[in-house]
Amino acid sequence: MASFFGLKIGSFQPIFFLGLVLAYHVVILVEGGRDIASRLSEEEDLELETQLSILNKSPIKTIHAYWGDIYDCIEFHKQPAFDHPLLKNRTITTPKRDEIASTRPHKTSVMSQIEGCPKGTVPIRRTTKEDLMRAKYLSSSSNSPGDEYFAGITVQTEGERYFGASGSANVWNPKVISYQSSGAEISLIAGPIEHANVIRFGWTVDPELYGDNVTRSYTYWTSDSGYTTGCYNTLCPGFVQVHPTYTPFLHFNKTSVIGGEQIQLLSSIQMDPENGHWWLTMDNTTKVGYWPKDLFTQFQLGAEYVYWGGRVRSGKDGIAPEMASGEKLDDFPNHVGYYAALNYTNEVEGDWIPVQKGPISFDCKGYYDASWKYSEDHVLMYGGPGGPCA
Template sequence: MVLVKESLTPRSSSWMASRCPKHQPIIAFFVIFLAVISASAAVSTDKRIAARVQRLNKPSNKTIQSPDGDLIDCVPWHLQPAFDHPKLRGQNPMRPPERPSGEDTSSKPAVEMQTWRNTGEDCPEGTVPIRRTTEQDVLRASSLRIFGKKPAVTTRRNSAAGNHEHAVGFANGEFFGAKASLSVWNPSVSVSAEFSLSQIWLISGSFARDLNTIEAGWMVSPRLYGDTHPRFFTYWTSDSYERTGCYNLLCSGFVQISSKVAVGASISPTSVYGRRQFDITLLVWKDPKFGSWWLELGSGELVGYWPSCLFSHLAGGAKMVQFGGEIVNTRPSGSHTSTQMGSGHFAAEGFGRAAYFRNVEVVDWENSLVPLSGIRVLADHPTCYDVGTGVNRVLGIYVYYGGPGRNTMCP
C-alpha cells in the first residue's frame, strides 16, 4: 500500500501541474467577467432607482419636517406626479363637483389628523403637500417594477408574495360613491413584507382580467413606508393590480388639490382599546357632470380626484362596494401570520374593542347619499379575522371587523 501511494502521488501532482495552468486563466477570466457584469448591473439598478426617485420628487416651494421623520414637500399644483400621465398632461384642475345631497358638514369641526400638521406649518396656496420618496423607500420593495403597488396574490410562480385575507361588509348593485367613518388603530404587523389596512373599496369589472378599483383608508405597511405608523392612503387599478395604478402619488393618475392633506402621511391620534375611539370620515363619489371620482376627508376637505379616463368599467358606476380590513399573510403554508387586522380583536367584542365602520352610506344615481341596504359579510379566514354588521341609533349601519391573526383557533 505504501508503494501504491508513492506511485500515485507524483503522477497526481504531475497531472495537476500540467493541467491547472491551462485552465486557471480561463477561470480567472470568467470570475472577472462575472464581477464586471454584477458591478454593471448594480450600477444600472442604482441609476434606475435614482431616476425613479427624481421623477417622483418634484421641485417644491417649501419643505416641512414632520415629527415622525417624514419630509413634506409643497409642490406647485401643476408639477405633481399626476400630470406625468399621457392622458393628463397639460390639464387644468377640475372644478369641485356638486356634493351628494343628504350630507350636512356645516356643524362638523375641521379634521387635523395628520402628524405633519402638528408643526403648525402649512403649504403655500397653489401647492400640494407630498411626502418625499427616498431611495430607501424604493430599496425596500422587492423590485422597481412593483414599487408602490399592492403585493400580488400568491401564485405557483410567486409563492412568496403572500395571500391577501379579508373581513368585509359588501353589497352588489349600481353605486356612484360610498361614505363611512372608520376607526383608526395601530395593528401589529408581523414581518415587513406584510401589511394591515382598513378601507372603502369601489369595484367594477372582472376579478380575473380587468378589475377596476378605487380604494381609500388607512394602513400600516413597513415595506412601503419604513415604519409602523398608520397612514392615510389611496389606491387605484384598472387591470386587476397588474400594470396600472399604485398607492398614493407613487405613479401618475390621482390628482391632488388639497393643500392641507398629504396622501401617505401618518395619522395621529389613534384609537385606544376600551377607551377613546378615533375615526376619520371618507367620502368617494362620482362627479355627475364630468365623471371623475372625488375623494373627501373629514369636514368637506377635498383631497383630489381620479379622472374617469384612468378606468374602463369605473368610467360608469361601481358594481360593488366593500367596507372592511385586509392583511397579507406571507406564510400561506405552515403557521398563520400573527399580523393583526383592525384593533387585533374580533368583531363580536363590539364598540371600543373591535375596529368599525359607522354610518355606512352609498351614493345613488341621483347623487344622493342613502343608507346602504342589502349588506352582506365575508371573512376569508373567520378563525383568524371575522366581520359582523348591524344597525343602531348611534352608529347607523355599521361594520365591525378584525382579529389577531394566529391564535388557538387559527394555528
Template sequence: MEISQYDGKTDFRSWKKKMKVLLSHNKVALVLENDLKKWSEEKLKKKKEIDEEAYNLIVMNLSESVLRKVDEIETPLALWDSSKSIEENLYEFLKMTLILKGKDQECFTPAKADQYDCVDIYKQPAFNHVLLKNHKIQMNPSSFPEFKSNSQIPLSTHSMFGGQSKGCPAGKVPIQRNKVDYEQTDLRSLSKLHLGLFGKNNIHPLTSTELGAHYATVQSTKSNPNYLYTGASTIIDLQNPEVKMLQISKAQMWLEDGPPAERNSIQVGWAVHPRIYGDNQTRVTAYWTADASKNTGCYNTMCPGFVQVHPIYHLGQRYPKISIRDGIQYITQPFVFKDKATGNWWLSFDNNVTIGYWPKEIFTHLDKGASFLQFGGWTYNSPDGLSPPMGSSLFPDNHYKRSCFFAQLKVMVGGGQLIDMQEADLDIFVDNTACYDVKTFGYQGGELGETFTFGGPGGNCGN
C-alpha cells in the same frame, strides 16, 4: 480579503457564504450567533465593538440600491436562509438584524414627523401618466354631494391626519416621501393583492390565486351592472394593530367595476404598512388600479395617477390619535364620489376636506360608476406565513370600544345625495374565521347607521 457587493441581482447564496468567511476572517462572525450564552465573557464585554465592526463590513459589501432599502437598520447582519427574490432577502435581513437588536421583528422606530416635498401643482407625479399629458387640472369638485359628517358616536371624535403638517405655499402641493424606496416593479408585485371581491357568487380570486391575503369584510350584493354606485362613504374606527416586517393590515372601502382581468378599483382607508412607510404608524392610505394591477396602479402618489390639490392634507399622513380600548374612540370618515360634470373621482375626508382626485382618463370601467362595493379589513402575511392582527386585534363583538368598527355605511346612486346602505344589500365575506371575523348589527339609527365590527388576532392563517 474582498468580495463583490450584493446588489439584489447576483447569487445571494454565494454572497452569503463569502460574507460569512469575511466576517470570520475579521474575527467578528460571532454576531451571527443569537444565543448570547455562547459568547464568552470577554467577547460580551466587547460586543458593542464587534457589532459595529461587523455592521461596517456588511455595509461596505452592499450596493447603493440595497442600502437604500435597509438604511435604517443599525445592527450587524445575521445569515439567513437562501432565497431568490430581493423581497425575501430583505425580509430575512431585517428580521435577523431586528432580532439581534432585541426587538423580535418589530418595525422601524417611527419618524418624529412626516416628510414630504412641496411640488409645483402642475408638475406633480400624476402628470407623468401618459393619459394625463393634456389633462386640465380641477381644483375643486363642480358640486359637492349632500353629505353630513357625523362624529356624534358616543365618546368618539375625528382624528384628522393633517394637523401636524405646515403644508405648502400657494401653487405647490405636498407629496409624501417614501420611507422605503422600492422600484415600481417591486411595488406592483404587492399591488396584485389589493383588489376586492368579484361578486357574490364567485370564488374569491385573490385568496384562490394569491397567497397570503385575508379578508374580513361586508360586500354589496347587487350584481346588476346597470345599478351603479357613484359614491361611498363610511366611518372607520382608528386602530394600530401590531404589524411586523413585510406584513400589512388595513381597514378600508373598495369601489370597483369591470371584469376580473380588467378590474378597476379605488380603495381608501387606513393602513399599517411598514414596507412603504418604514414605520408602524396608522396612516391614511389609498390605492388604485385600472387592470387588476397587472400594469397599472399603486398606493397614494407612488406612481402617476392621483392628483393632489389640497396644500396641507395628503395621502400617507399619519393619524395622530388612535382609539383607546375601553376609552375614547377616534374615527376617520373617507368619502369617494364621482364628479357629475367631469367624471373624476374625488376623495374627501371628515368635514368635507377635499384631498384630490383620480382622473377619469386613467380608468376603463369606472366611467359610469362602480358595480361593486366592499368595506372592512384586509391583511397580508409575511414570508414566515404569519398574518398580522386586524382591526383592534380582537375578534368582533358588540362592544364598539373594544372591537374595530365601521359605521354610517352610505352610498350614492346617480344623484347627489348619500343614502344609508341596508343589511339586505350586504353579504359577509371572511376567508378564515379562525383568524378574523365580522359581526353585523344592521341599521342602528342616526348615530351609527348601518354598522359592523370586525377583526382578529391573525397568526398562522394559511394561504
C-alpha cells in the same frame, strides 16, 4: 380553501373576491434597502434615478414633518400626477377656491396636518430610492411573501352601479411584524377580472410600504387589476393632490383604545357629476384630491360593487397579524374594528343611501370574524387576533 395567484380565498363571494384578489395582487416584498440595492444592476439603478427625477420636482418650499416625512410644495400643474401619459395632453385647471375646504386645522382632527403650502402649490411627499426599491416588487404576485385575508361587507346588486361610497372607521394600531400588514378600507371596483378598475382609501400599518409601524392613511388605484398600472399614494403619477395641508397618506396622532376613546376616520369617494373624476373627501368637507377619470376604462358607468372592512397580509411564515384591535368580536363595537354610517349612491347626482344590510364575509374562520350590528348607525364590526390561516 382555493387559491388564486398565490393568495388564499376564504368565504368571500367568488365574483367579488376574485376581482378583489386581482386588484390586490400588488403586494410589496421588502428585503431591506441594502439587500435589494445589492441586487440592482447598473441599468436598474439608473432607472430608479430617472423615476426619482420625475417624481421629485423642484419645490417652492420644503416641509419637514415632525413624524419624519419630507413634503415638497410643488406648483399644482407640475405635480407628478400630470406626468401620466393619459393626463399630459389634457387641460389642467387650478381648483376653484370653493373646491377646497378651509385650510385651518380641525380642532378635533386626529390626523397630522403638514404646514400649509403657498398658494398655487400642493404638498407632495418626497420619494426616496428606498421607496422605489420596495415598490419595484409591487408588480409581481409571485413575489408576494404572504396571503391576503378580509373581513367585511359588500354591496353588489346585479345591474346596479355605484357612484360613491362613504363610511366612518375607527382607527387602530394592530401589531405587525416583517412582511405583514393590517388595515381597513373602502374599495370601489368595476370591470372584468382581468382588467378591473379599483380605487381604495383607508388606514394601514405596513412597514413594507412606509418603513415603520405607525398607523397611516393610504390610497391605491389600478385600471387593470394591478398587472401593469396603478400604485400606492404618489409612488407613480395618478392621484391629483389638491388640498394644501391634508394629503391622502398622513399619520395618526393617536389611535383607538379598547373600550375607551375611538379615533375615527370619516371619508368618502365619489364621482364628480361635472367631469367624471373621483374625489377623495375627509370629514365630509375636506376635499383632498381626486383620481382623474382618464385613468380608468370601467368606471364611466360607475363601480359594480363596494367593499368596507378589514384587510391583512400574512408574513412568510403564513401567520396573519391582528386585524383592528386584535380582539375577537363581542357585543361592543368599541372593542373591535368597525365601520359606521355606511352609505353609497347609485346615481351620478343621487342622494346618499344608508347601507341597511349586506353580505358579511370573512376569511380564516376562528382568527377573523365580521358581523352586522343593527343599531341606529347600522355598524359593521370586524377583526380578530390573527394566526396560522394557511
